[in-house]
Amino acid sequence: MAALSPGNQGVRLAVRYLVLILIALIFIFPLLFMLMNSLKPTEQLLADTSSLRAFLPVGDLSLDNYVDAFKRAPVGTFVFNSVLVTGVTVIASLFICSLAAFSFVFLDWVGRGILLSIILATLIIPFETIAIPLLLIVSKLPWFGLNGLEIGWLNTYRVQIIPWIADGLTIFLFVQYFKDLPSELVEAARVEGASWWQVYRRVIMPLSGPVLATGAILKFLVMYNQYLWPLIVVQEESYRPVMVGLGYFFQLNVAWGEVMAYLSLITLPVLAFYLALQRAFIASIASTGVKG
Amino acid sequence: MARVSLKGVRKSFGTADVIKGVDIEIEDGEFVVFVGPSGCGKSTLLRMIAGLEDITDGTLEIGGRVVNDVAPKDRGIAMVFQTYAIFPHMTVRENVAFGLTIKGVPKAEKAEKVAAAARILQMEHLLDRRPSQLSGGQRQRVAIGRAIVRDPAVFLFDEPLSNLDAALRMDMRLEIGKLHQQLGATMIYVTHDQVEAMTLADKIVVLKDGKVMQAGSPMDLYHHPANLFVAGFLGAPSMNFISVDTRSVDNGLAMVANAALDPIEVATTGRDIRTGSRAILGVRPQYLVPSATPAEGMLHGKVTLTERLGAETVVEVGLNDGSRVIAAFGEDRILAPGTEIGLAFDPRQAHLFAEGDRP
Structure with missing residues (x-):
């Protein structure tokens, strides 16, 4: 094959960047739409939607929508609740699911194959089908808290956290990742005298950065977007998460500017989280195809 | 240092018999090489000695103690794997010291032992590097270093040189021979390379289909093969x-x-x-x-x-x-x-x- 001339290479590069920019724009447009319109009064917002102006910071811009959003709903509480519930669930889930996967992959016990199959089978059950039975269970569960024995978990943080900690998908992710780790590493650690806990903590977990990032992001998105479950188990405003809080903006007269402001606010934690883990997330996606 | 004795040792995976009754006596300080074609059970036998595979039947003694049901860490063994099995997220120093860290050995003593092992293996300059910055031979040195620091009674080597290129393999072979002279420890070495077997071993155990074909000194096996398999297996070109x-x-x-x-x-x-x-x-x-x-x-x-x-x-x-x-x-x-x-x-x-x- 003839070598590419510098001119040819330049054209190739330009085309490549053009395609990448186009793809980036497609993904950025909705965000831009949300952000720009959160700064405009409702009348201007509605007038702009039919033109490109909807994506541009033009016209009468202010932060009024944000101020009004805070007046209409306890936005801070909702964001705090969501971040708390999501954060605790993500951390607990990574810990519990990785431990479960560790025992499935590295420990030898009777029935592990069958149990793993059952866990994987739960992946095909939609949450909606178990929502009501689960509601009945949690409404009667006991809890030993600061106030002594309580019955029923409704209107708490724990009802939004505990049922979501263990899930088939996260366990499956860890199982697949652990299977690809060289078994000699575990054997070497065992011969060197490490207990199973030490193998988990000192050998397996430090090598699991990519799968931890993937698991964290997937879990984060599920938890942060929770709507149906908190809607039925939480009636008190002080425990409500952001998605349920969105309902506050669709009562009586819908103020689209405020909706956009609220959406902008609740998107921030997601973006921050994704950007923090982006590098590891991409590495994880890449490592599934390329041997390192 | 310790004697290792296998009596009527068997291993089955389900209905498949992999090791079919093996008797081997390994003297204190002896360098024994298990050799045989692929699938003869030599690695399985070594892993049984290490405690990484259960023993279906028979007894395994290390240092006069039956260790059939003893955990790998309590058998007084150290193992060097074919794939090195060094931990990629740790420096060479942390890798070599891993067993001592697990055991909770005081820092000063740990540093001393790591330094001594590094000196023996001439890898003092590598201690702060990560495995990804090392060549194949250097990685194998780290794996051997990790075995040395624990001062085991028995060293187990599972085809340690087969991932190295020919020139490096010869260098490392000589070094392992020297190491045995220096440490005087009991060493059990698995290979399919008869040159390694002939040059390193005090005693060669030739295995085929999970059975011992012959055990003895390299020259004894070379000059007085017990059967056609041993005669054909040792020597190049073959008999x-x-x-x-x-x-x-x-x-x-x-x-x-x-x-x-x-x-x-x-x-x-x-x-x-x-x-x-x-x-x-x-x-x-x-x-x-x-x-x-x-x-x-x-x-x-x-x-x-x-x-x-x-x-x-x-x-x-x-x-x-x-x-x-x-x-x-x-x-x-x-x-x-x-x-x-x-x-x-x-x-x-x-x-x-x-x-x-x-x-």
Whole structure:
């Protein structure tokens, strides 16, 4: 094959960047739409939607929508609740699911194959089908808290956290990742005298950065977007998460500017989280195809 | 340091028997090499000694203690894996010190032991590097270092050199030999490379299909193979086997011949060889010499292929009875294919096997 001339290479590069920019724009447009319109009064917002102006910071811009959003709903509480519930669930889930996967992959016990199959089978059950039975269970569960024995978990943080900690998908992710780790590493650690806990903590977990990032992001998105479950188990405003809080903006007269402001606010934690883990997330996606 | 003793050791995976009753005695400080073709069970046997595989039946003793059900860490062993198995997220220093860290050895003592191991393996300058910054040979050194610091009674090596290139393999082989002299520890080494086996071992254990074919010193096995498998497995190029007729047997000497072989007397060394029966004559390629004058036991044939290696010439000869033999001459020779050739050998260097000596 003839070598590419510098001119040819330049054209190739330009085309490549053009395609990448186009793809980036497609993904950025909705965000831009949300952000720009959160700064405009409702009348201007509605007038702009039919033109490109909807994506541009033009016209009468202010932060009024944000101020009004805070007046209409306890936005801070909702964001705090969501971040708390999501954060605790993500951390607990990574810990519990990785431990479960560790025992499935590295420990030898009777029935592990069958149990793993059952866990994987739960992946095909939609949450909606178990929502009501689960509601009945949690409404009667006991809890030993600061106030002594309580019955029923409704209107708490724990009802939004505990049922979501263990899930088939996260366990499956860890199982697949652990299977690809060289078994000699575990054997070497065992011969060197490490207990199973030490193998988990000192050998397996430090090598699991990519799968931890993937698991964290997937879990984060599920938890942060929770709507149906908190809607039925939480009636008190002080425990409500952001998605349920969105309902506050669709009562009586819908103020689209405020909706956009609220959406902008609740998107921030997601973006921050994704950007923090982006590098590891991409590495994880890449490592599934390329041997390192 | 410790003796290792295997008595009637068996291993089955479901209904498949992998190790079929193995008895081996390994003396204190001995360097023993398990050798055999792929799938013979040598690595499984080593992993059973390490405690990474359960023992289905029989007893395993290390240092006079039955350890069948003892965890790997409590057997007093250290193992070096084929794939090195060094931890990629730790520095060389942390890797070497791993076992000591787990054990909770005080920092100063740990540093001292790591430094001593690094000195022995000449890798002091590598201690702060990560495994990804090391070459294959250096990684293997780290794996050996990790074994040394724990001062084990028995070192186990599972094909430690097979991932290295040829030149490095020779260097590391010499180093492992030196290490054994230096430490004087009991070492058990698994390989399929007979050169490693011959050069390193005090004792070689040849395995096939989960059974011990023969155990003994390298030269004992080379010069006195117990059966056709051991005879063919050790030595390169491998021993020639020529099917012969036994004309007579007298006083431990059998007169054998065939269409391509002039009659010659070869010792039966106690094997079941009778007059009129078929037998197998084994001669190593190095002991076949070209002879222009008729001699006892001369093999007649034509050169079919010549490989000139410089210091040695390997010749394939098609014998007059249709079989083939390989001869290795210790000099550079030019032999055109088709050349008539007579090959003679010293009957004291030949082996006679009965048909029943096939394992």
